[in-house]
Amino acid sequence: MATVELRFSxxxxxxxxxxxxxxxxxxxxxxxxxxxxxxxxxxxxACSRAVGLHRNGGISAPVxxxxxxxxxxxxxxxxxxIPHAAPGEEVADGGDGGVxxxxxxxxxxxxxxxxxxxxxxxxxxxxxxxxRWPTAPPATHLG
Numbered sequence: 001m002a003t004v005e006l007r008f009s010x011x012x013x014x015x016x017x018x019x020x021x022x023x024x025x026x027x028x029x030x031x032x033x034x035x036x037x038x039x040x041x042x043x044x045x046a047c048s049r050a051v052g053l054h055r056n057g058g059i060s061a062p063v064x065x066x067x068x069x070x071x072x073x074x075x076x077x078x079x080x081x082i083p084h085a086a087p088g089e090e091v092a093d094g095g096d097g098g099v100x101x102x103x104x105x106x107x108x109x110x111x112x113x114x115x116x117x118x119x120x121x122x123x124x125x126x127x128x129x130x131x132r133w134p135t136a137p138p139a140t141h142l143g
Contacts, residue, residue, distance in 0.1 A: 002069040007062040010054035015047045018065055025067040029074040030135035042114040046078035046129045049107040053082045077130040084122030
C-alpha cells in the first residue's frame with residue numbers, strides 16, 4: 001500500500017493544487033481516465049469544505065489529504081480539525097464548531113453524487129471524508 005500525504009494551509013488557493021496532485025496520483029494508481037474528472041471535482045469539494053470549516057472555526061492547523069493506493073482501489077481521505085458534535089449534542093464551545101450547516105450539507109451532497117463509495121466521519125478531534133474508486137490492474141506493454 002502506497003500513501004501520499006499532502007498538508008496545506010487552509011487557504012482557498014491551495015485547493016487547486018490538491019486537485020491536481022490527487023488526479024495525478026489517481027492516474028498513476030490505475031483509476032480509469034473517464035473517472036478522473038470526478039476525482040478532481042470530489043477532492044476539490046472536500047478540500048474546499050475543509051478549508052471553509054477551518055477558516056470559519058478559526059483553526060490554523062493545515063488541511064490533511066491522504067492519497068492511498070491499495071491493491072484494487074484508490075482512496076482519498078480529506079481531514080479537518082474542527083470538533084464535530086454527535087447528532088443531538090453540542091460541541092464544548094456551545095456552538096457547532098463553526099460549521100455552516102446548509103453549505104456543509106450541500107458540499108456533502110455534491111461529493112455523494114460524484115463518488116459511489118463515500119464515508120464521512122466526525123468526532124471531537126475533527127472529521128474526515130474518505131472516498132474510494134476501483135483501480136484497474138497495471139497494463140503490461142508488449143513490444
